[in-house]
Amino acid sequence: MLMFLPLANLFLSWGIVSGAAIPPSTSSTQPSYTQEDQDFADLYGNSSIPVFELHSRLGTGVVPNVFRNVIGELVDLFRVHDHADVNRTLEFTSLLVDNNVTVAIHESMTEREALRKRALHLPYLAYHITLDGRNLGNWQNFVTTGYLFVTQGIAASPTNNGRNPYELILLVGQPYTSPAAGSIRFFTNRYLYKAVMGSSYYSLLDYVFMTLGRNSITTKIDTRIAAANQLSCFNAHSGLFANCYNIAAGTFQINSSLRPTIYGGISFIGTGYTFYSRAPYSARFSATLVGKGNLAL
Template sequence: MLKNKQSEVFNKTPDQISNVVARRLSLFTAFLVTSVVSTLAFMSSASAQLVYQVTIRGNVLQRPFQRTGFVVVSPTVTRVTQNGVNPFEVALASGNPYTSPDRGAIWFATNNRLVGSRASLDLAYVNYNPGTAVVTIQPDSRIAATGSNIFTAVPGITATPYQIYGGYMQLQFQNNFQRIAGQIDVVGRGLTFSPSNRYTAIISGVRVQ
């Protein structure tokens, strides 16, 4: 069933995808539907070249979690930045920490266009080593207040979203880019005067596009 839905999404024409994106007025409405299909639909609209379905196993608020999500790799979006031109863009998405908070839900992207914004703001320092096929991503703390990169630690409407301002994510492309593996270790600042919180996880998955 999942494969059939993925096929429906990726068979959309560019015009159809553009129409979908045009209707999304802000970051908060970009992921109103949090199913796998809607996530893939948006990632397709972000001109993704590579999409990986991943398993995320980790801890947040000192509690373990396991989730599924997606890692997207797309061409460079912004070439005029204050933190260096990214060799390409990367986004990790699992659930919707804004509209459906849950333990381990996260959006972490190198450019906020990949999480629904039209601003195309470069959010991170990105280094890629072609010899090892390893990409290292560090959030730019000066831009953390935009709220584009966030995670949540508990479910429910009272959950605190944590803005990611420090740490890193490191991923390695394997088997001729057919698989991906790595880790994320980031810290976030609560939007509701909560103390900072740490999010750590191991990421592994396979290419689906």
């Protein structure tokens, strides 16, 4: 895991201003730049769009997005894959077009690189999350905050644990470089590593089972391949020499459908990287929608 330590200095810089826009196309093919797209972008004005800048080793450049109305495409895509709850899909897409929700434009590669590599374009909802790990059996109590990204599910993966209706990226603290109780990074698919590491990882590898309930989204770690999810880890306690525990088992439960405010809980077991040990991570959470955008990976 030493190879990942230099990359752990990556950090998020956030700026939020007023404005809203319809998310860009989710197609993995090259987008079409039309005058209508430009008129739409000009109407809202780039300076008025809230920007979530992701600092990666490729730099911090934020590139223009192509704005297109893809709500019908999203609904059709979700239905084609036989999601259990079409109403949940409509809730997801209604949040994407809600003009009261701020818009984030986020690109981890330059526009030219994204097109050359035919990157996936994933609409996402960004939540500010508060994790409360007090009196839940953790090695050290904690209350901490960060960001939870809920993206459209990635269609293809070589694992046989089923297609995920959504993908999750949880970014709380810096568990590698600044160990603190409650700090955690969690990715449901290896392809999502590119959100914080640039273009090093391209393989699709689904690390979880995900199921939809009537009013819940349950993510369960696939223990068969959890060890391969090396960027998903947490700190059980604070301190300069605190270990970063690989997430080896457990669940991430959202106890509601996707709405502007969501609640749930996390119950993970982690294993040590440098020597075998096991540590718990349990937390209740609440999260508030703070933005939306398109993730080009």
